[in-house]
Amino acid sequence: MEVSGEFTASLTSSSSTDEVFNVYFKGLVCGETVSIRICDTSYRCLYELRISSLFDAGDLVELQALMEALNVAVNLGLKRVAIFCRSNLVYQYLKGKRQPTSNKVTTLVDQVNLIRSKFVYQALFHMKRNYMKFVYRLIAKWTNSDSYFTIIEQCTICFEYIHNDQIYTVHKCLHRYCFSCMRQHVEAKLLQGKLPECPHEKCESKIGIDSCKKFLNPELYDIMRLRVKEASILPKDRVYCPFSKCSAFMSKTEVIAHTPSSSSTAAGDTGMRRCVECNRLFCINCKVPWHDDMTCSGYMKSYVFQSSNDAKLKSLATKERWRECINCKNLVELTSGCYHIECRCGYQFCYTCGAEWLDKKQTCGCRLWDEHNIIYA
Template sequence: MAKGFSRIDDPKHAGKPTQAKPNGLYKVYFKGMVSEDPLAVAGLGIAICGEKDDVLFQMKTPIFGSYVTELEAELRALKRARSDRSLGLGDKSYLNLLRLSTYLQISVSYSCFTEITGKSVLEENMSGMLLNEVQHIRGKFASCLPIFVAPNDIRYVYKLARETIVYETRIQVDAQKTTCAICLDEDINADQMFSVDKCGHWFCSECVKRHIEVKLLEQGFVRCPQHRCKSKLTFTRCAYLLTPKLQSIWLQRIKEDSIPVSERFYCPNPRCSALTSEKELWKSTREAGVRRCCGKCGEPFCSRCKVPWHSNMLCDHYKRLHPNPTENDRKLKALADEKMWRQCGMCQHMIELSQGCIRIKCRCGHEFCYQCGAEAGRCPHGHGPDPRKVRPLPMWLHILSWVIFLGITIFGIWY
């Protein structure tokens, strides 16, 4: 809390605005909150005080929307607090204040304060648009100073926002049933629905859970189930829907995606196969040479030969004694031939085609023919060349073909 400003845990009075001098110092306390339950109800609390912390105005109201993030709730509360029309103050002289000191409290992260002060850049989403509106309103005041404060300093507006959430939650629980766009079940409670963060599409939790499970098991991208929607689902938002096994698979996918394909290294121990990057591998131990130890199972291996550690033997000597694939490699190759698996030519990942087109897109982005293994568009199988690489016919050739067609048609009618 800034020196000279007391807390407003117990405001002197609240309700209608009191008469205040237009050129004095005013303080705006606000809080935007989002409930942690599946209903994701949002509310805000606002209090405008004078120089002596006497409350000139207070408000508590819900925030409507399919899904509102904690940051959006904070920005909406700030926007509402600085708008004379929404506050209903009536007297436009409030826009002529010489100074306005704004106290912020962020319960989730420090991002709201840094974005308002211009220390970070938001994406082009709802939060970015709200921030632009807030900055526009700030320009109407002679001085507008955002100050970061602790939660205890705004307990009064925190209470207002909390009361709104409790009230709105009670209303939504008693609301009518809703329909899932996937299973078309019309008898689903609102608290059983799941809303995607960025796009706002919502479905029943069971359908979202099955959708995520399928995408994880088939090595696909976990996006919104809505058709052609490209909004990504995040692990932190969906973790409560998943089993521990699916959570582990997703976390492993996140780790794999963060490491370039050329830098991925898997432990050669068949009972481990832990993933790490080659950069981390060289930093993981202080031992000289190529001998390294796996950070998960602890077994030593050769980082050059990519095999379990060959003690008392140089790498060149080992390769001369073992020119052929190892026993495990031969077993994997035999199993792949038996199951008709195909190996990606880019990242060497094994892929099994259960159904659908033989044109395969690996998780590393490489596209190839499942029948022969050649790069997509360079074999006679499947759907031919990549449509993105096919050059369209020039416009003059299109015009010439139409002229010839019309000429033949007119000639046939005439004769």
């Protein structure tokens, strides 16, 4: 693993080379993590690292933790270390007082002893559990207000070692991932029209929008705001501005409140509404820019002629596997082999014939699935 040059520099300038550093380590099998701490003699923590463990047996995890800890100490340029071992068994293996029964353990013990031999001075101590608790309490006291202190953590998605100010914690479940993995995860969900949940498998913790500011760019943050708003409004109350440059999303209540009621064609009597974003008038029934001197049924009749002009776009849409949503006129892409399409407005329909799906059930007799439509990534 790499240790940043900046950190190494600050360490060597603030400590004399003949100082002995204390190395603590523990493997937590249940949390699947290994934790390492390196402190100076007054228990000030120089370095903490948490990484995922490779093993599931207690002594193997302990040995992995120790090996990582010693590698960190070597990389930090430390010459003298005191190693504090919690497990009596591991202590005895390292001292050669006891022979491991498994080959894996033997290999790890040999590797650890090889690294130990690289130090100018090293001493190995077995620590009783109670004393360890005392030490960790001292360390915790220092770490609260210590600028000397750094935490490096391994992201469980990309396996990079990341400084903890670039790590995001999901509020509810406390799962932790690096900013860059979170950004990719949230972006993918938002572009699918969904609100993101915790990336951890089967974890359904919601991700709060405010906390995403840390890692989302302003464009994605705006999309997330839109998704949050969409989720708060029932599909039947969702309205989208039909002007393609605008496409603003509003609730029915919002758009009614924004439409002037004093005009001769007042909202309520007709389908005329005013977009809350671009202030242009549109028809909420026909989902088109406002048809001034026509009723909705009159407009619908003329639409039959008008739609031949749209034929070009529509044939392109067909070719490119897009379908127009009957409800909101939005173009929806068929992204998998399933013919059941759900639009951003909540309207669900059959890809083949356009028939509406009701209560998650198909109302037409079309095939549901076509192998030729499956896109292989």
